[in-house]
C-alpha cells in the first residue's frame with residue numbers, strides 16, 4: 001500500500017508535475033480528494049510563510065501528512081518584485097498577460113534583467129514541519145517568445161539557454177524548473193524516511 005500524502009492544491013498541472021517526480025510510490029491526494037473546498041488565503045509576505053499557511057491549515061483540520069507550496073518570480077532590479085505578488089502583480093489574480101505587460105514596463109530602460117523563479121514547499125510529516133526550496137536563475141527578455149507553459153514563461157530565459165521557458169516542451173522545463181527542483185528535494189526526503 002503506498003503512503004498517502006495530501007498536496008494542498010487543486011491545480012492539475014502542478015499535481016501531474018509532482019506525481020511524475022514522486023514516481024507513483026506515494027499516493028498523492030488533492031484538496032478535492034479529502035473533501036476540502038475551503039479557499040486557503042495566502043496572506044504571508046514570503047514564499048515560506050504562504051507555503052506554511054497551506055500545510056498548517058490542512059494538518060490542523062485533517063491531521064494528515066501534507067504539503068503546500070508557493071512560487072513566484074524575483075527580479076533583481078525591482079528589489080525582488082513581483083515576489084509573493086507574482087500571480088496578482090497587475091491587480092487581478094491570475095491575469096498573466098497583464099502581469100507580463102507590467103513587468104516589461106517596469107523594466108523599460110533597465111539594463112540589469114537578472115531574475116529567478118523560486119518555489120518553497122512546506123511539508124508536515126508525522127507532525128514535524130520541513131521546508132524544501134528550488135530556484136532557477138535567468139533573465140527577463142524584452143519581448144515575449146513562445147506559447148507553452150504559463151505565467152511569466154514567455155519572458156523568462158533560464159541561464160545557459162537561448163530560449164524562454166515558453167519555447168521549451170513541458171518535459172524540458174520540468175528538468176530545470178524551480179518547482180521541479182523543490183519537488184526533487186521533497187522526494188529525496190520522503191524516500192529516505
Ligand code: IMP
Pocket residue numbers: 069070071072073086087094099117149150151152153165177
Ligand atoms: P504558484 O504559487 O505556483 O501558484 O505561483 C504563483 C505565480 O507565480 C503564478 O501565478 C505565476 O505568475 C508565477 N509563477 C510560478 N511558477 C511559474 C512558472 O513556472 N512559470 C511562470 N510563472 C510562474
